[in-house]
Amino acid sequence: MREMGRQMTWVERGTCRFAWALLWVICKVYFRFKVVGGKNLPKEEPYILSPVHRSYLDTPVGGMVTARRQRFLGKEAMWRNRPLGWFLSLVGGFPVERGTADRAALRACQEVLELGDPLVMFPEGTRRHGPVIKAEEMHAGPAFVALRAGVPIVPMGMAGTDYSMRPGSSMIKPVKVYMVLGEPLYPPTFEGRVPRQAVTDFTEELRQAMQVVFDEAQRLAGRPALPEPEEN
Numbered sequence: 001m002r003e004m005g006r007q008m009t010w011v012e013r014g015t016c017r018f019a020w021a022l023l024w025v026i027c028k029v030y031f032r033f034k035v036v037g038g039k040n041l042p043k044e045e046p047y048i049l050s051p052v053h054r055s056y057l058d059t060p061v062g063g064m065v066t067a068r069r070q071r072f073l074g075k076e077a078m079w080r081n082r083p084l085g086w087f088l089s090l091v092g093g094f095p096v097e098r099g100t101a102d103r104a105a106l107r108a109c110q111e112v113l114e115l116g117d118p119l120v121m122f123p124e125g126t127r128r129h130g131p132v133i134k135a136e137e138m139h140a141g142p143a144f145v146a147l148r149a150g151v152p153i154v155p156m157g158m159a160g161t162d163y164s165m166r167p168g169s170s171m172i173k174p175v176k177v178y179m180v181l182g183e184p185l186y187p188p189t190f191e192g193r194v195p196r197q198a199v200t201d202f203t204e205e206l207r208q209a210m211q212v213v214f215d216e217a218q219r220l221a222g223r224p225a226l227p228e229p230e231e232n
Contacts, residue, residue, distance in 0.1 A: 023060065032176045046119070050123050054129065076095040076096060113151050121141060130227050140200070
């Protein structure tokens with residue numbers, strides 16, 4: 001992981017703000033997105049934003065919930081392209097080498113939070129389908145990092161992105177997107193090692209909170225998330 005703690009120059013800060021503002025305008029015009037519960041995002045303290053994951057659009061559109069620069073993981077290989085790597089770092093990405101132990105990635109996430117930056121982590125890991133967040137598809141990473149770093153997790157439900165970019169399609173249609181933010185979930189504190197059961201319990205608490213905001217986002221959108229495509 002490179003230059004994670006380096007302060008941005010004023011040129012980089014200005015470029016980052018310009019890029020975010022430009023993307024905000026594009027997303028607002030194209031997706032007419034609406035944010036519900038924006039007050040639930042901490043203003044200054046670090047936090048983990050945990051959205052549901054139903055589309056490739058979740059990362060760029062979901063990043064519009066706040067003007068604050070949020071950090072996210074990216075594959076190390078993407079930083080081999082220097083212009084792309086520079087841009088990804090500018091907008092908050094930091095590289096984690098594919099194939100390294102999960103603990104290395106989790107330590108990187110914890111370091112980001114210790115620097116005071118908010119972090120985006122998808123608890124479902126990869127894109128899923130359907131209106132229900134399944135317990136067996138939840139990853140313990142966000143809960144573990146939150147417990148280790150002592151920061152809250154903010155659950156986020158998103159609806160509409162899967163209809164805008166349907167599974168298996170590269171077409172992006174102008175569909176209204178709703179993003180609902182739940183109240184922050186503050187982890188219990190422990191001295192020394194974090195008990196495995198605490199991670200399991202906090203992951204389930206997060207799943208239930210995510211389901212609540214996901215249900216609300218789907219209600220506002222007027223339709224449930226798309227089911228898994230049938231194989232031909």
